[in-house]
Ligand SMILES: CC[C@H](C(=O)O)C(=O)SCCNC(=O)CCNC(=O)[C@H](O)C(C)(C)COP(=O)(O)OP(=O)(O)OC[C@H]1O[C@@H](n2cnc3c(N)ncnc32)[C@H](O)[C@@H]1OP(=O)(O)O
């Protein structure tokens with residue numbers, strides 16, 4: 159079962175400018191910046207109440223974020239959901255016919271294991287599942 163929204167991922171061109179803008183917008187500073195080499199991204203996290211925003215910028219031209227920015231420009235990139243047991247969710251969603259981009263969980267940012275579902279089977283929304291690494 160999928161729990162709460164873990165974060166909303168937003169692709170940005172310039173992380174420094176985006177951090178300043180989101181701190182003004184949300185009234186709180188970024189609580190963490192973290193590079194995820196395997197994804198070719200630099201992330202910056204904001205939390206207001208239970209809501210988390212993940213700003214993402216590309217750290218190499220092969221990054222999915224670089225391609226997204228090139229093709230679609232800045233904007234909402236993905237919705238991430240929190241799950242208790244990512245392996246169980248992989249099995250359940252596969253049985254439901256969803257297409258997983260990676261069906262082996264990989265290490266994401268903010269101490270999570272993550273998988274992604276292809277937007278072609280989720281009404282055009284890139285969905286990420288996140289399990290806290292305990
Ligand atoms: C893990 C670290 C961090 C975390 O939270 O811990 C992150 O969230 S990292 C986030 C960056 N990583 C990823 O996004 C990994 C999963 N994404 C992918 O594997 C690709 O981006 C993929 C497969 C979604 C698209 O890659 P592709 O090379 O196929 O790009 P195209 O431009 O050819 O897209 C094909 C098709 O998909 C549509 N598309 C692409 N990106 C998105 C998106 N973010 N949301 C919705 N739709 C998307 C694109 O428009 C194309 O559709 P079409 O109708 O064919 O034009």
Ligand SMILES: [Co+2]
Pocket residue numbers: 165167212236238286
């Ligand atoms: Co994410």
